[in-house]
Amino acid sequence: MTRIAELSGEIFQVDLEERGKPGWSAGYFIKGGTDWMLMETGPASSAERILDAAQSIGIDHSRVKHVAVTHVHVDHAGGLGLIARHFAEAEIWVHPKGGRHMVNPARLIEGSMAVYGERKMREYGEMLPVPEERLRPAVDGKIINLGGRSVEVWETPGHARHAVCYYDMRTNGLFSGDAVGVYLPRLSAAFGCPVIRPATPVPDFNGELMMKDLYRLAHAGLQYIYFTHFGVASPAQLLIELAAGQLSFHLRIAKDCLDEENADEAIVIAKVTAALREYSAKVLRREMEKINVNEEMVAPEMSLLLDPLDDSAEGLLAYLQKAPANGR
Ligand SMILES: [Zn+2]
Structure with missing residues (x-):
């Protein structure tokens, strides 16, 4: 059974159970009019969770008009090529610095292998190429029209050069990828205050840029953060400052x-x-x-x-x- 949480503002949070770990990676289905957007696919081995969730929620595959990833690290976008085949009508949103790696993932696979090792990469599943003609450039200020609902791209290069966040105007919430770090919901609940850690991986984490990203986000007056790792949380201001x-x-x-x-x-x-x-x-x-x-x-x-x-x-x-x- 895929674990799905219905959030306010017609957003469904899906537990991707990355490599069998529940409560670690989330994808989100967002509804606008009669259209849908999928935010983050997770690795290829999580595709089953996404398809299962789509069925449970009652999403017609042809109504999924957008699939977006925050960056091309394998735990966020490894399943993009596979998911793109299932949601054949969807435009695929990736930052231009990551796009070519999605069209031809050979180099990304090689690089990920060096970072994660063979066993972990096997657990992530096979990375399939994304058809180039379906790629859309997720660049700063770009507004994605989801059936009348607006989702805006904000570049946040501190975590990785190809990293962006997606701002949902309706809920005043941000799909943050790894820009605001990793949020631990159960620890936070146990302590009664948010527990967070920054995500600062090789190869191109940049401390100065990440601080700049956070400073920008802190000024945005956000209400919610939709973390990929893991789940929705608020108040956004406190999370960002933390x-x-x-x-x-x-x-x-x-x-x-x-x-x-x-x-x-x-x-x-x-x-x-x-x-x-x-x-x-x-x-x-x-x-x-x-x-x-x-x-x-x-x-x-x-x-x-x-x-x-x-x-x-x-x-x-x-x-x-x-x-x-x-x-x-
Ligand atoms: Zn991640």
Whole structure:
């Protein structure tokens, strides 16, 4: 059974159960008039969840007029080619810097293989090419007309050069991709306050640009953030400011480790990873003591928060080494 949550404003949140993990990646079906838009496909192995959701909601495939992805990382867009075949009437929205990788995914697959490894890539499923004639350029300020409903593209290159967000005017909400980081809904519910971590992966996370993106979003007066990882959350302002605060701490932690002069790359990455994990776990454990949360109950979400910090560490270091003048 695919887990679907009906949100206000004719938006359906679909749990893509990325690589069998529930509550980690979401796609969204948005309705405008009699038309539909799919926001984020997830990897190819999640296509079943999307098709299942379309059936449960009662979406006629020919009414899906738009499929959009926030960026071309495999966990967001790996299933785009496959989904495009099912929703044959849809225009496909991708930032121009990612579009060519969707038409010819060979290089993206090669690059992803280097980052994720063979086993994880197998779990993501086969990446199929998107027909070029169906691609539409998701560039800043572009307004997508969804049956009279307007969805605007905002470029947010901090997470990746090809990353954008989609602003839904009707709900004053933002489909943020990874621009505002990763939101942990169950931990947030347990603590009674949002828990977030920035998403700073290789190869082209850029700290300065991500801070700029967040600053822009903070000025937008948003109400909701529709996170890909994971789910709708509000108040948007608080979430954005939290993400910015976390980002500056993560950068600080990485800089401090770099300043300690380590020659070996792997050692520095391990050091930054450990420092990020230690910091995050300490903060959470302190909160848990205050409100009497049992650590075992939140263990799975704790690991969603802490485990990927090795990827964060790698991206932070790659950025700092590329731009050594940046605040070091
Ligand atoms: Zn992601």
